[in-house]
Amino acid sequence: MSQETPAVQMTDIVQKFGSFTALDHVSLAVQKGGIHALVGENGAGKTTLMKVLYGALKQTSGHVELSGRPIQFRNQAEAIQNGIGMVSQHYAIIPELTCLQNLMLGAEPGWAIPVKKAEERAYDLASKMGFSFDWNSPAAGLSPAGAQKLEILKLLWRKASIMILDEPTAMLSPSDSDALYDSLKSLAEGGATIIVVTHRLPEVMESCQNVTVLRGGKLIDSRPVSDVTTAELANLIVGRSLEIPTKEGFLGSNPWLQVKGLTVKGDRGNEAVRNASFTLCKGEVVGIAGVDGNGQRELFQALSGNRKPQGGQIVLAGKDVTKEGQAQRIQAGVRQIPEDRHAEGVIEEWSLAENASLGLQRHPTLRKGSFIDRKARLDFASKIAERFRTKHSGFQKPMKSLSGGNQQRFVAARALAIDPKLVLAFQPTRGLDIDGTQQVYNALRATARSGGAALVVSFDLDELLEHCDRVMVICHGVLSEVPENQTRDRAAIGRLMVGAEL
Amino acid sequence: MKKTPIWGMWLFTVGAFAFVVAILVLVKAVPLETFSGMVTGALGTPGGWRGTLREMTPLLILGAAVFLALKAGLFNIGADGQYTVGALAGVATALAVPGPLGMVLALGAGCLAGALWALPAGLIKAYKGGHEVITTIMMNNIARFLTVALVAGPLRNPAQESATTKILAKESQLPILIQDGPFRLNIALFLGLGIVIGVGIWLRTTVSGYELMATGANKRAAEASGVSVAQTLVKAMTASGLLAGLAGAVHVLAYENRFYADFSPGFGFDALGVALLAASNPFLLIPAALLFGAISQGTSAISILGVPKGLSGVLLGLTILVFAVFRYRKETPHA
Numbered sequence: 160m161s162q163e164t165p166a167v168q169m170t171d172i173v174q175k176f177g178s179f180t181a182l183d184h185v186s187l188a189v190q191k192g193g194i195h196a197l198v199g200e201n202g203a204g205k206t207t208l209m210k211v212l213y214g215a216l217k218q219t220s221g222h223v224e225l226s227g228r229p230i231q232f233r234n235q236a237e238a239i240q241n242g243i244g245m246v247s248q249h250y251a252i253i254p255e256l257t258c259l260q261n262l263m264l265g266a267e268p269g270w271a272i273p274v275k276k277a278e279e280r281a282y283d284l285a286s287k288m289g290f291s292f293d294w295n296s297p298a299a300g301l302s303p304a305g306a307q308k309l310e311i312l313k314l315l316w317r318k319a320s321i322m323i324l325d326e327p328t329a330m331l332s333p334s335d336s337d338a339l340y341d342s343l344k345s346l347a348e349g350g351a352t353i354i355v356v357t358h359r360l361p362e363v364m365e366s367c368q369n370v371t372v373l374r375g376g377k378l379i380d381s382r383p384v385s386d387v388t389t390a391e392l393a394n395l396i397v398g399r400s401l402e403i404p405t406k407e408g409f410l411g412s413n414p415w416l417q418v419k420g421l422t423v424k425g426d427r428g429n430e431a432v433r434n435a436s437f438t439l440c441k442g443e444v445v446g447i448a449g450v451d452g453n454g455q456r457e458l459f460q461a462l463s464g465n466r467k468p469q470g471g472q473i474v475l476a477g478k479d480v481t482k483e484g485q486a487q488r489i490q491a492g493v494r495q496i497p498e499d500r501h502a503e504g505v506i507e508e509w510s511l512a513e514n515a516s517l518g519l520q521r522h523p524t525l526r527k528g529s530f531i532d533r534k535a536r537l538d539f540a541s542k543i544a545e546r547f548r549t550k551h552s553g554f555q556k557p558m559k560s561l562s563g564g565n566q567q568r569f570v571a572a573r574a575l576a577i578d579p580k581l582v583l584a585f586q587p588t589r590g591l592d593i594d595g596t597q598q599v600y601n602a603l604r605a606t607a608r609s610g611g612a613a614l615v616v617s618f619d620l621d622e623l624l625e626h627c628d629r630v631m632v633i634c635h636g637v638l639s640e641v642p643e644n645q646t647r648d649r650a651a652i653g654r655l656m657v658g659a660e661l
Numbered sequence: 662m663k664k665t666p667i668w669g670m671w672l673f674t675v676g677a678f679a680f681v682v683a684i685l686v687l688v689k690a691v692p693l694e695t696f697s698g699m700v701t702g703a704l705g706t707p708g709g710w711r712g713t714l715r716e717m718t719p720l721l722i723l724g725a726a727v728f729l730a731l732k733a734g735l736f737n738i739g740a741d742g743q744y745t746v747g748a749l750a751g752v753a754t755a756l757a758v759p760g761p762l763g764m765v766l767a768l769g770a771g772c773l774a775g776a777l778w779a780l781p782a783g784l785i786k787a788y789k790g791g792h793e794v795i796t797t798i799m800m801n802n803i804a805r806f807l808t809v810a811l812v813a814g815p816l817r818n819p820a821q822e823s824a825t826t827k828i829l830a831k832e833s834q835l836p837i838l839i840q841d842g843p844f845r846l847n848i849a850l851f852l853g854l855g856i857v858i859g860v861g862i863w864l865r866t867t868v869s870g871y872e873l874m875a876t877g878a879n880k881r882a883a884e885a886s887g888v889s890v891a892q893t894l895v896k897a898m899t900a901s902g903l904l905a906g907l908a909g910a911v912h913v914l915a916y917e918n919r920f921y922a923d924f925s926p927g928f929g930f931d932a933l934g935v936a937l938l939a940a941s942n943p944f945l946l947i948p949a950a951l952l953f954g955a956i957s958q959g960t961s962a963i964s965i966l967g968v969p970k971g972l973s974g975v976l977l978g979l980t981i982l983v984f985a986v987f988r989y990r991k992e993t994p995h996a
Binding site: 463465484485486488489495497499502503504505506507508509513516517518520521526529530531 | 866867868869871872875878879881882884885886887888889
């Protein structure tokens with residue numbers, strides 16, 4: 160196997176952005192017909208390396224060979240013509256188009272589209288992968304897992320034989336993740352070469368053949384997964400031993416957030432949250448486990464004041480806030496780490512300083528009367544950038560100059576910065592590495608303990624079990640507590656998540 | 662991220678220039694003479710400057726109006742209609758109440774008329790999702806025909822053949838600051854400059870300005886930040902209309918001194934160009950308005966050379982295109 164010419168051979172890649180070296184003589188060899196994991200912390204250079212591979216970036220030096228043939232793509236279109244495609248973290252699905260139209264977009268078979276033939280080919284591709292799609296329905300109805308599958312089919316439609324997937328399971332439920340890796344494995348067995356950029360080490364251990372570790376733009380190690388343990392891998396990524404958090408048992412007794420009989424309608428008029436009742440005690444960090452699309456979004460929107468509930472009551476710190484709008488709730492200390500940071504958490508064109516006060520623009524410490532207190536805002540920006548060590552190149556630089564993980568650090572720090580009384584965190588560690596995840600949860604816990612509470616939605620049950628004081632489950636809009644004797648029972652909670660009987 | 666090559670942009674610029682020269686040759690004008698005539702006509706003589714600054718005044722206020730809406734993510738194509746109703750309201754008020762008090766009331770009436778004219782578009786956008794470009798275009802047409810009807814009917818000066826109002830009394834007009842000498846300057850110019858600077862400072866330093874710009878930049882992020890997007894849209898559209906209406910009132914009180922049918926030569930649309938040239942910097946509205954004023958004045962000056970006045974529209978359009986090519990160069994969508 161190792162004697163074969165690798166499907167992808169990247170040698171001595173250097174990528175500089177100005178004076179910053181993002182990749183420092185990195186080499187990568189990927190064998191044909193396997194799943195190769197690329198792991199590392201935020202800003203380690205994983206995405207940059209992949210962008211060089213598929214032509215979105217031109218490396219400063221170094222060269223790339225595909226099956227021994229030197230290549231230099233000028234853009235993604237050339238890359239895909241040569242069989243390399245990437246599914247990025249942010250799906251490029253256009254909701255208004257049908258699934259079939261999305262599949263073909265940019266790679267239509269000709270000026271006039273033979274719909275019947277296209278449908279047949281789409282159907283064939285999907286069934287080979289074990290997927291099923293309603294090809295003529297709008298893509299807006301797709302779940303994240305469905306969108307992910309469609310993205311993979313888009314690459315197959317374009318006859319890609321080398322596929323790069325960036326954080327493919329970030330938005331997927333455990334069972335969807337397993338299913339995804341099953342299909343990736345069958346693709347690899349069929350001769351495709353797959354590179355997965357991921358933070359989730361269990362995935363690497365279970366499903367990948369080889370793993371490459373990057374840290375700070377340098378190649379740290381590259382070896383078969385069978386030669387490495389999860390703990391070793393984690394140490395390679397972080398560069399030092401991770402402290403294993405000692406989980407202190409926390410039992411609150413002082414009710415802080417009381418939700419009674421909350422019913423919330425979804426965008427399609429369905430009852431997205433049905434008659435939810437629960438209590439968060441002062442000091443608690445409570446997780447909500449569930450498969451994506453089971454009402455988590457609508458529940459959070461109702462709690463943040465973004466969506467009017469149909470019925471029920473929300474009491475925060477003894478005060479009924481059900482009728483209060485978003486601005487009033489922010490004033491009362493409700494903070495969000497929003498689900499989709501691009502759409503809700505930041506304004507990408509604005510500077511870091513301007514983004515620092517987003518959501519807190521009316522807080523007395525950040526303004527002088529009707530005017531913005533620029534100095535306070537700048538100090539605040541530097542404070543929150545420091546908290547989770549956001550890597551940036553200046554507070555006047557636009558937010559879009561930051562990598563996704565660093566944006567997330569910034570947004571998370573902002574939510575925890577001034578007077579947080581109730582933190583609503585939706586996938587707060589999306590795009591974060593092990594270290595960042597640890598930092599964010601530690602901060603969430605510290606925030607809650609110092610006189611508030613935090614509610615966390617994540618699709619990663621292990622993460623919730625590891626970091627939260629307790630876990631509730633939401634399934635089809637019904638929120639349920641986990642029976643007391645099963646609070647740490649992964650399998651039992653997993654069954655609740657899919658609505659199975661205990 | 663890819664950049665359009667710089668030579669491509671220069672090629673475009675040269676092409677645009679060649680296009681203008683071709684038009685001039687077509688109308689049998691000598692290009693060099695025409696261009697120098699334009700520059701002299703607009704900026705080379707006191708009279709030229711007077712005309713340029715006069716043309717610039719409404720463009721400043723209207724530019725600020727369009728800019729404000731643009732920052733909230735709204736295309737106020739309706740500035741022209743708001744300007745027209747503002748002008749008529751100003752004249753009608755100043756005719757009804759003569760003297761300095763009437764003048765102040767007339768400015769207020771212009772603001773009110775413009776704001777009311779923009780309000781429906783704001784409400785429809787905020788609460789029904791109707792696109793403001795469509796609604797404001799409709800309101801423009803209503804403004805145009807309604808004012809024509811009014812000035813041909815109840816507001817018409819019976820002593821005149823054409824549809825026009827009476828001329829405002831001297832004491833109802835906005836005062837001229839420098840009367841003597843070559844530079845006659847009306848206070849209106851300074852009012853315009855003040856409004857542009859005021860809008861710029863407001864947007865950049867106040868919390869409400871921040872919220873308005875957040876709405877324009879990312880509605881969902883604004884909503885999640887506690888900004889009432891619907892209310893902000895209505896307020897921004899109404900404020901934009903208010904300024905456009907004020908521009909109309911100022912223009913009649915300072916320069917035209919009467920209202921007539923088909924009053925606006927398209928200032929509201931030129932203002933779109935002014936605001937687009939200024940892009941993200943409100944203070945650039947001032948040079949942009951000056952440029953538009955100068956081109957407009959310059960082409961009037963050369964109309965004696967037999968060059969059609971319509972050339973100013975061609976020049977303005979090409980100017981915007983050339984600027985757009987340079988400005989948006991970096992914004993080619995990246996991979």
